[in-house]
Amino acid sequence: MEQGTLFVKLESAREALPVQGRVVISQTVNGVRVLEIELVTDEDGLTQPVTLDAPDRSISLDPASTQQAWAAYDVEAYADGYSDILLEGVQVYSGVEAYAPISMLPIFPSQAVSPTAVTADTGSTSREAQQDILHTTIPAPAIRGGSASGPAPLSTCATQPLVLQSVFIPQYITVHLGKPQNSAANETVSFPYYIKNVCSSEIYPTWPENAIRANIYAQISLALNRVYTEWYPSKGYNFNITNSTQYDQYYVSGRNIFTNISRIVDDIFNTYLRRVGDFAPYYAEYCNGTTVTCKGMSQWGTVSLAESGLSPIQILRRYYGNNFELVTTNDIRAIPSSYPGTPLRLGSTGNNVSIIQRQLNRIAKNYPAIGQQSVDGVFGATTQSAVRTFQKIFNLTQDGVVGKSTWYKISYIYVAVKKLAELGSESEPYPGGSGDAPGSGTDSIQQGAVGAQVAAVQYYLSYLAQTFYPTIPNIVPDGIFGAQTRSAVIAFQNTFGLTADGIV
Known part of the structure; x- marks a missing residue:
């Protein structure tokens, strides 16, 4: 047996709040618990890394091997005021650091029903009597036996996909946890997290770095093609992509991620x-290359090509052709500031340093280990220390330099904590006065209603949607109970096991 490492991060409100709690890592063999390690998270929601046994690394590098290439562990998370979480089958590989970012859901005083259990390999939901723990099972990595063989037909609808005016990186992407035509939950996550999840679910983190990079480029391009062409919205669906490998690529709700992939x-x-001369991201078809072949990239083939010394673009051109290129865009929607183009480090000065200092100061209210600093536009030792602490909390390279990845992560977390603040104590009170429920008897609020109580309902739904429950669509409080508000109410009712009639 060789060894890998695992640490856990408890967070809430889409990373805006760290959660202090208790974590139990265990392993069960033939029904007997053979390992149990109990940890506590610090003020930033982090546990210490734990060293765990894992199978030999060579297994994950052999396409003919039938042995399991990872060790499976269970992670339980407990925190006052939050639902308990159980992740089954967290994957640990030899020589690789894994981390499990666990999104904790608060228990509200009026929440009288049990939380929903999510089984990650199907995306299905079920509600069992007396259930009091959120439960996710992480399936095996899906190194493809099937192919994402081009945009698959979805229905008899003849509507052609729309094409946006520019290629951009969406801050969020909505994933349908099933085939497009099947009833299943949607999950809205940040675009970088989506790609980390897909890569962690589809290939082994032990592969050579250039092989991993080639696979990630293909996964990014496939996803952006779906966004750019508005493939699913143009057909009437309320999501951007599915987690079905028959149509798109594999996303597993709630799974653990690997540090090198991240x-x-x-x-x-x-x-x-993209193809040279084209504007759109290329629909980068790929398959496993062993049991199934396709006209696109072979996932296992990238391993041998990387081992022979090829770069990621050379690997991609081997499969897609020499008339392809890698293109970078700084158009990242819904993030407030664009990366200045060069890293900020000790000795840097100017407005961009002030931006980072101001954003870190605001983030530090939620993550106090970062500390406060003067907003003077001078990148000194205090700013460097704050950057390193931020990088540690959010699993970035701890070099104290604000490169592209750190810049955008700071921007993303700044947006998250500000949004939470604007919905809470740092903003004006919610519209609608006291927010008292409708009167007794048959009084209710439904489509067509207007006024302060409607605005209050919309505010509460918006708060839940933006902070804790991505299954609820976000709406703008305007005091008018229209179709969008009704859809949000129905999503809320489904989430909490209420009658889904759209009536409050």
């Missing part, structure tokens, strides 16, 4: 593959 994605998440 850091590569942070470095290249805004770079995609």
